[in-house]
Amino acid sequence: MIATKYSKEIIVKKDDIDVLNHVNNVRYVQWIQDISTDHWFSSIEGKLSSNYIWVVASHFIEYKSSALLNDKLIIETYVEKFEGSMSYRHVEIRNSITNRIIVKALTKWCLIDFKTKKSMQIPTEILELDF
Numbered sequence: 613m614i615a616t617k618y619s620k621e622i623i624v625k626k627d628d629i630d631v632l633n634h635v636n637n638v639r640y641v642q643w644i645q646d647i648s649t650d651h652w653f654s655s656i657e658g659k660l661s662s663n664y665i666w667v668v669a670s671h672f673i674e675y676k677s678s679a680l681l682n683d684k685l686i687i688e689t690y691v692e693k694f695e696g697s698m699s700y701r702h703v704e705i706r707n708s709i710t711n712r713i714i715v716k717a718l719t720k721w722c723l724i725d726f727k728t729k730k731s732m733q734i735p736t737e738i739l740e741l742d743f
Contacts, residue, residue: 615690616742618651621708624683634678640715641671644703647687648719655741664738666721669698673717677707684708691743697723697731 622643630636645668652666679685686708692700698720705715725732 615692617688617690618647618654619686619688620647620650622685622687624679624681624685626681628679629681634680635714637673637675640673640675640705640717643687643705644671644673644715644717644719647689647703648701648721651689651743655743659741660737663726664732665724665726666699667724669720669722671717671719673715675715676713679705679707679714685714692718694734694739697733699723699734 624635628635628639648666684707686706687703688706689701689703692702694700699722701719701721703715703717703719704713706713722731723734723738724730
């Protein structure tokens with residue numbers, strides 16, 4: 613599998629800032645989930661029905677630096693591999709001006725059958741998508 617990177621740029625807003633005047637750690641988790649979801653839906657658009665959902669099995673997050681109000685950030689993600697019912701997705705958040713890494717994350721996602729709400733083996737139609 614050749615990983616295809618998916619990215620978007622955001623600007624840090626006042627609502628993202630905590631009492632220490634930098635981005636709150638909870639916001640980074642939200643951005644990790646948002647970019648992952650965006651990548652999934654852009655990959656399945658017109659190709660798959662919504663019979664599948666992904667749930668987080670685990671997050672490993674490294675906070676390398678701080679982001680501040682009005683910083684422009686690039687959030688980039690790709691799927692490293694699939695195993696059984698699991699997907700291993702990397703997310704990296706960088707300052708778009710300095711290219712400094714702010715956050716690195718590896719999330720293990722579990723594929724769920726939407727109807728039964730049970731985990732399932734990743735089917736060929738997903739494995740063949742361009743991630």
